[in-house]
Amino acid sequence: xxxxxxxxxxxxxxxxxxxxxxxxxxxxxxxxxxxxxxxxxxxxxxxxxxxxxxxxxxxxxxxxxxxxxxxxxxxxxxxxxxxxxxxxxxxxxxxxxxxxxxxxxxxxxxxxxxxxxxxxxxxxxxxxxxxxxxxxxxxxxxxxxxxxxxxxxxxxxxxxxxxxxxxxxxxxxxxxxxxxxxxxxxxxxxxxxxxxxxxxxxxxxxxxxxxxxxxxxxxxxxxxxxxxxxxxxxxxxxxxxxxxxxxxxxxxxxxxxxxxxxxxxxxxxxxxxxxxx
Amino acid sequence: xxxxxxxxxxxxxxxxxxxxxxxxxxxxxxxxxxxxxxxxxxxxxxxxxxxxxxxxxxxxxxxxxxxxxxxxxxxxxxxxxxxxxxxxxxxxxxxxxxxxxxxxxxxxxxxxxxxxxxxxxxxxxxxxxxxxxxxxxxxxxxxxxxxxxxxxxxxxxxxxxxxxxxxxxxxxxxxxxxxxxxxxxxxxxxxxxxxxxxxxxxxxxxxxxxxxxxxxxxxxxxxxxxxxxxxxxxxxxxxxxxxxxxxxxx
Numbered sequence: 001x002x003x004x005x006x007x008x009x010x011x012x013x014x015x016x017x018x019x020x021x022x023x024x025x026x027x028x029x030x031x032x033x034x035x036x037x038x039x040x041x042x043x044x045x046x047x048x049x050x051x052x053x054x055x056x057x058x059x060x061x062x063x064x065x066x067x068x069x070x071x072x073x074x075x076x077x078x079x080x081x082x083x084x085x086x087x088x089x090x091x092x093x094x095x096x097x098x099x100x101x102x103x104x105x106x107x108x109x110x111x112x113x114x115x116x117x118x119x120x121x122x123x124x125x126x127x128x129x130x131x132x133x134x135x136x137x138x139x140x141x142x143x144x145x146x147x148x149x150x151x152x153x154x155x156x157x158x159x160x161x162x163x164x165x166x167x168x169x170x171x172x173x174x175x176x177x178x179x180x181x182x183x184x185x186x187x188x189x190x191x192x193x194x195x196x197x198x199x200x201x202x203x204x205x206x207x208x209x210x211x212x213x214x215x216x217x218x219x220x221x222x223x224x225x226x227x228x229x230x231x232x233x234x235x236x237x238x239x240x241x242x243x244x245x246x247x248x249x250x251x252x253x254x255x256x257x258x259x260x261x262x263x264x265x266x267x268x269x270x271x272x273x274x275x276x277x
Numbered sequence: 278x279x280x281x282x283x284x285x286x287x288x289x290x291x292x293x294x295x296x297x298x299x300x301x302x303x304x305x306x307x308x309x310x311x312x313x314x315x316x317x318x319x320x321x322x323x324x325x326x327x328x329x330x331x332x333x334x335x336x337x338x339x340x341x342x343x344x345x346x347x348x349x350x351x352x353x354x355x356x357x358x359x360x361x362x363x364x365x366x367x368x369x370x371x372x373x374x375x376x377x378x379x380x381x382x383x384x385x386x387x388x389x390x391x392x393x394x395x396x397x398x399x400x401x402x403x404x405x406x407x408x409x410x411x412x413x414x415x416x417x418x419x420x421x422x423x424x425x426x427x428x429x430x431x432x433x434x435x436x437x438x439x440x441x442x443x444x445x446x447x448x449x450x451x452x453x454x455x456x457x458x459x460x461x462x463x464x465x466x467x468x469x470x471x472x473x474x475x476x477x478x479x480x481x482x483x484x485x486x487x488x489x490x491x492x493x494x495x496x497x498x499x500x501x502x503x504x505x506x507x508x509x510x511x512x513x514x515x516x517x518x519x520x521x522x523x524x525x526x527x
Contacts, residue, residue: 041447042418156316185315186474186519193523212447219522255452257481259520260504265456266481269449 003030004174004206005053008067012048012057023048023061025230031174035200035207037217037238040227041252049227050176050210054093055083071173089119092167094196096179098159102151109135109147112166119170134165138195157188161195168199175200178210193220214241214252226252229276248275278305280339281468282327282436287336289319289326289492296322296331298492304436309462309469311479311486313516319492320472324438327470328360341435356386359429363441365421369413375399375424376409382432398427402457419450423457430461437462439471443478455482476520480504488513 012024024045029036040046051057053068055075068075070091073082087093095101103111112131116122122130128147135143138161151159160180167175180196181189197220200207211217218224218241226234226249234246244250251269282304289297297319304310312320325331327338329350338345341357362368369378379395388394399409402423413421422442429437442458443451459482462469473479479486480500488495488510496510508514 041449187315187515190519190523197523197525214448215522219524252448255449257452257455257475257477259477259480259517261481264459264481266452268452268456 002072003032004071005031005208006067006069007031007049007053008065010049010052010065010068011063012045012052013062013064015060015062022230024052027227027230027232029225029232029235031206031208033204033206034223035197035209035221037209037211037221037224038227039211039214039217039224041212043229044227045230046210046212046227047178050093050178050208053174053208054091054176055087056093085119088115088167088172089170090172091174091176092170092172094160094163094167094175094177094180097183098151098156098163099183101163102159104151107148107150108154108162112162112169115166116169130169131165134169135162137168137199138162138165139191140165155188157184157192160184160192164192164196164199168203171203172205174206174208176208176210179212180209181216182211182213189216214249215256231276233275246275247272278308280304281306281308281341282470283339284323284327285337285339287323287326287338288334289322289331290334291332295492297326300336300489300492300494302487302494302497304468304470307466307468308485309471309483311483312470312472312489313474313476313479313486314489314495315474315516317491318489320489321440322492323489324360324440324470324472328358328438329354352386355434356432357434358436358438359432359434360438360440361422361425361429361442364445365418365425366413366445368425369421371413374410374412375404378424379428379431382428386432388432394431398431401430401461402427403453417450418446419454422446422450422454426454426457426461430465433465434467436468436470439469441472441474444473444475451478458482476503476516488516 008028010024010027014021014023027049038046038049052063057063065076109131112134113127116127116130132143132147135146140146140158140161146154181192184192209217209221218238222238224236224238225232228248234244234249236244241253244253254267255269257266280303284300284302287297287300300323312323314320322331326333329348331348333348340354376395379398380391383391383394396406399406404420404423443454446454461467471482480503483500485499487497490512496508496513498508508517
């Protein structure tokens with residue numbers, strides 16, 4: 001079976017006055033219908049990787065890759081029109097904070113309907129019905145009421161469910177979730193993950209889960225890619241954090257305070273220049 | 278243990294919204310005390326109420342034997358109590374150098390010998406003298422948080438109020454800042470009151486804590502009790518379960 005997404009030697013370069021920043025420096029992976037996590041700290045290039053696949057890199061950046069293919073479509077050669085129809089249609093993205101990623105001046109229901117009618121030919125009544133169904137699918141108790149609310153009238157957890165509903169309503173094949181639960185409380189975080197998990201499983205989507213939280217993703221995803229300074233330094237099977245070999249990954253796991261451990265002071269990460277080489 | 282900070286029957290309201298509802302806590306001298314809960318639980322409001330940054334309707338706050346009502350604080354209060362905020366990007370003046378940022382509290386409190394104090398403060402938080410004339414945008418998040426800690430410590434307070442001091446930082450930087458906080462607490466015999474949503478961080482730093490929800494205290498417990506799972510309230514148990522990560526429902 002050919003993979004859903006093939007990324008080979010992806011590079012993202014931002015030109016600056018002093019020469020430029022290499023945000024992503026040769027990332028290679030393939031994705032099937034599975035849950036893949038990309039983990040790293042700020043500046044590791046994890047979000048830039050997700051954005052390059054989605055086609056959301058700002059125009060001044062230079063993207064290059066030996067291959068960047070989504071179900072047979074060469075994303076680097078695709079026309080802007082093709083990219084637009086993929087974006088939000090077959091490839092969808094959930095962003096970190098619903099406060100900033102939902103339109104503040106449009107009711108929630110209308111935003112969901114807007115996504116749906118942009119990508120599929122449905123009538124107004126049908127679109128509304130499907131939006132309500134989708135809100136119910138992300139476990140919003142009173143979809144009719146929430147449909148008419150503005151984003152500022154709902155909590156962060158509910159806003160994030162709305163965002164997921166909006167992204168999944170067109171039935172994408174690939175979902176890129178960029179820190180989808182980092183802005184949420186721990187208890188709400190798990191509810192949202194649970195919904196995401198169920199929908200991804202039921203619909204057989206591919207999921208790229210971008211996060212800084214190594215422990216969270218290893219409990220959630222099938223595979224984990226660890227990024228450092230624009231490169232993948234290690235790939236781990238889920239739940240195998242204890243088998244991590246790269247000193248960066250090990251350091252990252254070690255420096256998190258855990259309940260029931262008594263380590264004073266905490267071990268800190270001793271960054272070595274050769275990791276970034 | 279001699280109490281250094283106690284809060285009695287505190288009520289904070291924003292219009293009709295009860296942000297804090299009859300909250301009482303006591304923190305002993307040299308202790309490290311945690312406030313845990315979800316957003317909107319009132320944990321940050323409690324910290325801000327102590328610092329005089331939230332409208333206190335009712336109740337009394339005792340600091341070092343001094344009784345405080347309402348939200349006005351005498352200047353001498355801030356020599357004893359200082360605060361470190363969550364977001365190091367928002368809590369430092371963007372157009373002031375580190376030198377200027379550290380000079381301000383000294384000027385406010387008429388503290389002499391600014392020069393050696395600023396040098397010592399930077400040294401204490403592990404920033405070299407080269408950072409002294411930098412602007413906040415020329416530093417990383419962790420370095421900024423070190424400056425914020427230096428600014429709080431420079432007036433030699435007894436109590437440090439910490440509002441999610443590491444939640445905006447990367448895990449590796451969080452470890453460094455937590456180590457720094459523990460080190461200064463030990464060296465200066467400080468009292469900490471720390472807000473966090475991360476039970477791992479709270480049990481690491483604090484000996485005792487309360488969990489809060491909807492502006493009320495749900496449960497008071499020690500770190501050992503939490504570690505051993507000896508929690509009574511259902512909500513605390515929920516928080517504890519959530520901190521263990523995702524469990525796939527089948």
